[in-house]
Amino acid sequence: MFVLSFRQRDELASVAAAAGWQVVAARRAGGAERRFLSSGAAVAVIDARGATADGIAATAALGSAVEANGGALLALVSRGENGSITALFDSGATHFLASPFSDAEFLQALRFASRHAERMAREWQAGAVFAPLGWRYDPVTRSLLLTPGLAALLDCVEAPRLRTLLLHLDHGDRLAATAAIRRMSGTRPATAFAHDLDGIGRIVQHLQLDTDTGRIDAVVEPLGSKPEPAAEVREALAGARDAGSARRWLTRHLAGEAAGPLHVLLIALNRFEMVNTAYGRAAGDALLRSAQTRVKDAVQEILGRDALVARMGGSTFLVAMCAPRLRIDLVAERIASALARPFVSGDSIAVLGCRIGLAEAFPEDDAARLLRRASEALAEARESDSATLRVADADGGSATIDRLAVELHHAIERGDIGILLQPQVAIATGEIIGVEALARWQHPALGTIGAETLFAAAQRADLEIGLSDHIQSVALKQAASWPAVLSNLRLSLNLTAADIARPGFADLFLDRVDASGFPRTRLTLEITESGLIEDLGVAAGLLSLLRGAGCRTAIDDFGTGYSSLAYLKALPLDYLKIDKKLAQDITGSPRDRIVVRGVIDMARSLGLTVIAEGVETPEQLEGLAAEGCQIYQGFLCAEPLSVTALTALLAKVC
Structure with missing residues (x-):
């Protein structure tokens, strides 16, 4: 003790x-x-x-x-x-x-x-026997999601194909399942049916229809045991994990399910108690939900949906994944960056940050020992004056961003950094009218590296201008040789803060455009809020020159910063691009929708065309269209594509 x-x-x-x-x-x-x-x-x-x-x-x-x-x-x-x-x-x-x-x-x-x-x-x-058992089916997207407990019992992934799940039932039980689903309606939203299931025995499936969305939630009750509450099943289906389920996940993977080296990150928010004290428990809970969303988004961007994200209690979160150490370092960098951005708490801004402890599983580790080593590393990080990350039982070494910075110059020379194109779609017609050029580094060890990490490495290596020049040149050269089916599309390029600050950049850039052969009139230049903070006057002068030369201008990621209104007043703009997180709030609470509606109304009152980023579902698109948004981009249409894939998509649409 x-x-x-x-x-x-x-x-x-x-x-x-x-x-x-x-x-x-x-x-x-x-x-x-x-x-x-x-x-x-x-x-x-x-x-x-x-x-x-x-x-x-x-x-x-x-x-x-x-x-x-x-x-x-x-x-x-x-x-x-x-x-x-x-x-x-x-x-x-x-x-x-x-x-x-x-x-x-x-x-x-x-x-x-x-x-x-x-x-x-x-x-x-005890394993998954304590985990809630259930599933959710969305007939619109035809997506099926199992709770972690049911997936473990069936020995399948948590998001299998519907056909895969049905193969666990014999022919008669499949007919019973189909009949139960069909008899549900607005007047009869609940039903149940019983059957035998390998690995569990005799079970009853309690089905509930959500009449607003059409989704079906099921609670699986093994006969002879008490069913998990529907709320707990819904929480598991929504991706929420607690400390208990996290430990069970670790136990399973340490027992042999791991497909690679298993790592654990423990993330603790800084100064969280100050928010609770100053603004109350409700504000603190809202901040924790926002923090968990940021952590999940950062993890999924690097590792997809295979990693575990859980809240361990208080203001501490856990991320566990089977992946090489280099990718783990990238995840830690991205999480630290995401949590360093200010949070909105009531009418005030709260800047928290975090400390992170990292541990890699050893052969002799069980869940408790692995978590304790990660906790020790976190404690060391908390005691440090400056270190965000501490690694348990390791000698440390260069951070991943530092390694990438060393390699970046040669990557540019070799042509490892290329361009993908994400379609922009007119909501009124469904027509693809433009694309945004997005930089991607095909790293031999880390795989695909996105623009945010790429420019972080460039900043560390003092190569921001060189990288920006390279991306612009590659994108313009590529666009100038597009096939005929793409010949009417607009091209959107991102300008960096370093570009804006360069003396004579407008002339240099326009010479580059003219040399490529791509028409100025089909070019849109996007500047993020964070790239404009230092000198609005310089930015306004630059955008005026570029607009006068025939280009159009846009402010990107609107809604992520806190000086947005000043930008709208000071800058000559044609487009306002709503940040992904803000755009997706259109299907959130009534308060969320009011904020999104206000941004769209304000932009249109200023004569700006509104583009929504990160649109992923038909519900989001419908809500944005109803509020007057004119263009969208996101996975609902397509992920970032190569020229060949984009050409095939345009040919299919046309």
Whole structure:
């Protein structure tokens, strides 16, 4: 056990040691998290008697580590300070004991806390039997999603083809399943049917129709056991993971399911308690949801949907994945960058940032040992004045961005950095009217690297201008030789902050356009908010020159920054591109939709054409169209394509 006491005499440690407990004692909160993790203890004791504020601060420092590792935290309080119990519980305490108490009562409280930790450990090892069982089917997109527990029992992926799932049923049960689905309607939205299923036995499937979306949610009940609540199944289907399911996922993959080296990242938000204190629990919960979304987006961008993202408790998140170390470093960089961006909390802006602990699984690791090593690395990162990332049991080495920076110059010379084209579609007609050129680096070890990481490496190597020149030249040369079916499309190119700051850039750029043979009048130049902050006057002058030369101009990623209105007033623009996150809010809460509607109305009042980025579903497109958005791009039409693939798409559409 680990004991943290602020008293001069530490009688608790002596009492516990005399009763056979192995004790690690501390009197200062500094470094307590690291010492607790290093001790290997399952139970932490914080003596907050007469030192309530210190006790709450220490509990907050230890709470996430205790919960992430399945331990217990016993807080000792004075009899007259019972009001502090709520604050201690919110900070992560699991058990309480109020003084005065005898040695026997203290030891009994320790035994209760120890049983709690043992029970948590047993649940970690129990596997998917504790996970909710269910599935969701969307007839519009024909997509099927299983909860992790059901996928594990059926030994299949969490998003299989419908035909794959039906193969687990015999012919008669398939007919029963089809009949049950068909008899659901607006007047009869719920039904059930029973059948045998290999690996589970006799089960009942409880089906529920969402009459608004047409989706079908199913709760799978093994007969003889209590079904999981529908809300828990829906949470699992929505991608939410908790500490328990994360540990079970790790246990399965450590037992042999891993398709590559298994890594764990523990991410802790900085300064989160300040938000809770200043704005209240509701604002803190909203911030945590936003943070988890940013983490998931960052992970999926690099690794797809195969990685695990979970909230471990408090403001700590876990990411686990089977991937090479270089890609893990990229994920960590992207997460740190995403969480460094400001959050909106009420009417204020909260800047948090994060610290990250990374651990790679060793052959002797189980879930608890792997998580503890990641927690130790996180504790070291928290104690550091500057390091965002700490790696457990590793010598460190150059960060991935640094390695990419070293390789970038040769990659440009070899032509490893190319261009893909994402279609832009007129919502009114469904016609593809333009494309945005997106840089991609085909790295021999890391695979495809996107523009954000690419330019981060360029900034580190002082190659921003060289990289931008290369991308512009490749895109213009490629566009000038497009086949006839693409000859009417507009081409959108991104300009960087370094481009804007270059003396004489307008003349240099227009010479490059003319030399390529691509017409100026079919060219749109996009500038992001972050690329304009330093000098709006210079940016406005540059865009005026380029517009006067026949090009059109756009502000990209609108909605990600906090000076957007100043840009709209100061800059000569033709297009406003709504950032992906803002565009997707059109299917969110009524408050979200009001914000999106306001942005579109404002842009159109200024005479700007509105382009929505990142549109992925018909519902998003329908909502944006209803509010007056004119153009969209996103996976609903197509991912970024090569010229050959784009030509085939245009030929098919036409």
